[in-house]
Amino acid sequence: MSRLATIWAIFQGLLLEALPFLLIGVLIAGMARWIAPGGGWLQRLPSQPLLAPLTGAALGFALPxxxxxxxxxxxxxxxxGAPLGSALGFLFAAPVLNPIVLASTWAAFPHQxxxxxxxPLAALLLALALSALLQQWPEGQLLEPALLEERRLSQPLAEVGLLERRTGLVGAATAATPPKPERPSLATVLDHSSREFLDLAGLLxxxxxxxAVVQTLLPRTWLLAVGGxxxxxxxxxxxxxxxxxxCSSVDAFLALGFASQITPGALLAFLVLGPVVDLKLLGLFGVVLQPRAIALTAAxxxxxxxxxxxxxxLWLL
Structure with a gap:
């Protein structure tokens, strides 16, 4: 019974910690859909292999x-329709580069x-590496099918034909760009955002x-025993x-409790890997990437x- 109680307590803590940020993310996405329907400005973001992920990572400063x-x-x-590199740069770097995480890291380790x-530098390097790695695959093998269909609808016909969009009639309008989308009503945005939040909350x-189960069965003391x-x-x-x-917003304070028992490289590894790969993220990534792409991301x-x-x-020891 004590083990079940531990699992329940850890589960509650993880869920209550993550849900507010999930809600913030859904609201940001919903407001972006309402303010800029079609995302024309996003399609004009840089698409160069290096500049694209750097631009996406920079968005993390504005979206906490x-x-x-x-x-x-x-x-x-x-x-x-944002460039793939920009979106991937944001996905992998923003959890560390947003102001809340940077401030919490400074508050936890002011003397280091x-x-x-x-x-932040390591998070940026990791985002660049993962973006370059994943872009070796075509989008059809990389992105989740429903997302891929939605993405193709927002791209110009000069880049994605009617057959690829799986919409409209062959021989219909052949304009280089689709008609300018109308702004959805707030009620429509809220309905879409509510359904998206419930779907993501279930995965969370x-x-x-x-x-919670794995953390209970694999005590932290076992891992810290080889911290030197x-x-x-x-x-x-x-x-x-x-x-x-x-969550990355509080992981620095957790790390503060065992920082003196481990090497500097191990401390940095804990603070950089967790925001990109952890157990609760595996399901959430499924709404963006296909399973093989998630496995490649983790590896x-x-x-x-x-x-x-x-x-x-090697540098500090």
Whole structure:
């Protein structure tokens, strides 16, 4: 019974921590759909391999949502026709680069200036690497099917033909750009946002439950026991970041409790990997990416973070 009580307590904590940010993300996506129907300005974002993810990452400063809240925003970016690199840069970098997370990191570690610079820089490098990796695949194999259909509807006919859109009639209008979309009513936006929030909340519940069960069965003390080794410490804290699944807005304060027991590289790995890959995010990513793309994201993120953590340990130890 005590183990069940622990699972229930952890599940409640994860869910209550993440739901407000998920709601913020859905509201931001809904307001973007109402203010700029069709997302014409998003389609004009840079599409160059380097500049696109950098631009998307920069949007994280203006949209304060943790990793749960930025999923619906990234989905709206893609559905509105934003360049793939920009949306991926936002998806992977925004959870660390938003002002709330930067402020919480500074509040938790005011006497470690290297970490205040290393965390956003490492998050940016990770976003660039993942964006470059995923863009090696065609969008049809990368994006979730319903999102792909919605994205194709927002793109000019010069780029996506009628047959690819699966809408309209062959031989119908052949304009280079679709008609300018009308602004939906607030009632329509609220209805769409409510349904999106409920769908994502259901996935978040499943992810939080899985994280609570695994976290209970795999105590943190086991992972911290190898916190002094330069390589094992990074690997163990990466695993802890995935299992604990705490939001990026408060993970720095959690890390403060064991920072003195682990290497600097392991501390940075915990703060960088968690906002991109954790158990509660696996289901949420399913509304943006296909399963194989999610697996590739997780594997690529782990490799990049391990290398970053190892380099930091070589530099500071």
């Amino acid at each position: 949502a943790c990793e749960c809240g930025n999923v619906p925003v990234a989905r709206r970016l893609l559905a509105s 200036p290297w970490l205040l610079a290393a965390r 519940v499943l992810g939080s439950a899985l994280a 080794g330069p390589t094992l410490s990074v690997l163990s804290l990466m695993l802890m970041a995935v299992v604990v699944s705490v 690529g993120a782990c490799v990049v973070v391990l290398l970053i953590g190892q380099w930091v340990n």
